[in-house]
Amino acid sequence: YAVERAEFSYTASARLLCETAGRPAGPDTGGGLVLGDPTGDLPYAGQEADAVRRAFYPRARYLGRSALGEPDGTGTPAELLAWLRDPGGDAGGVLHLACHATVRADRNRTAQLLLRGGSLSAEELTDAVAAVPGRLGLVRLAACRSHVSGRGHDEAFSLATAFLVAGARSVVGSLWPVPDEATSVLMYLIHHHLRVDHMPPARALRQAQLWMIGAVPALPPGLPPELAARARRVDRRDPRNWAAFTHLGH
Template structure:
């Protein structure tokens, strides 16, 4: 339920079984329409804040973790391959409007030359990595792909410039792939009471090619690694539409002060609103693209691919809770 307000949306955590785990339930159609919406039906996300979990155990572990203020130690990764058209614009918008002190990696004019955006760069900022404390926010605008085997699902990052930097990967055919296996390959350690928010602005980061039941994906692997909240995707998403959604998501998170699941829902409702107004973070070419494709943003394929997993708590910052 809500926090005492009669009009607060219902809060749901779905633990789908079998092939139902590949379905974007927040985009389910309900009879009736939201006020002002030019359609004869509403979507489930208009009535509820919906999070997902691969299993009850995963949900309970994430729900016990507190949240760090996202802007405390933000890390932004722009697609190292340089071929995601809007990646640099998305990262620039987030850094300019919401995270001015963020560390930058990848293909970006302001990123240091040594900050290539390798798997090691990303792993170093995760809980259990060498960076202490870990990042409070890790936002990656990269290519993602669901593998035939769940452990092969990966985020496509930069190859290490010097093989000596990653001696354990000497025999790896593609050392620039951050696979589920590598995310989970860390010695067991006591988890911190609070974990980061990780946003995977990439394709297929919460999709398994098979074994959808208790699916092992980059999203669920990052939760197992100690994140409190992870935003992932269920399918290939439009580059510019996802960039716009992400800017609005971070606006809701930092300016409106919403918790990650509520901020994602608010961004998706913004996409559905034909009378939407641009948030201040949307500027330049990205704003122009958003306005020229205003109708396309409301299409299900543009917004419904993104899901939230992790803590369903409605509070922007929360202390860790003991089991």
């Protein structure tokens, strides 16, 4: 695979590439927002999000279903928008969304996150984040087709690029439907390489993908037992388990 030889990052335009390259990394506060399984039908996504928050972002707010303790909300569109529009939140914080996404070519607003009791379009997300400059640093979209646009034949405006347009520094999105079980392992590994190994975002994604294909044999220490058991079940011969995810930004 090409990922064994090189590190890849995608850009929707030269202007967006230049803008994201100039955005500084925010302070590492361990804060942000993690959202997991708001619709109640992605149990592995919920476990993944809960594990990511507990291991790497102890100060982050949590929305959706939680394996331990009470979440800070159920993961409604209003709750997510309120957090994005909060000028008093952690500047440059992480946003991790483990939920459904959809692309509907028959609608004006085509790329959407599916949340508890409703959805949010890429346009609504852009407007919310743009209202508070510097609100986001890293965005991880553990959702199907989160880097696909229903407008035209490329990915120039997708959920992933919407966050870059609104000021995020780095985004990971997917190009096709992704399996809940394998994605939960991949996402945890990405955050491990970001927070523990201090890798830049594109390199952290590649390192996680290298484990998924067997090029890196050992799992990192400290993997929660439920995720370690799930990792042993991942079919490393199947590119659908890892290849959909691409990095955008800086």
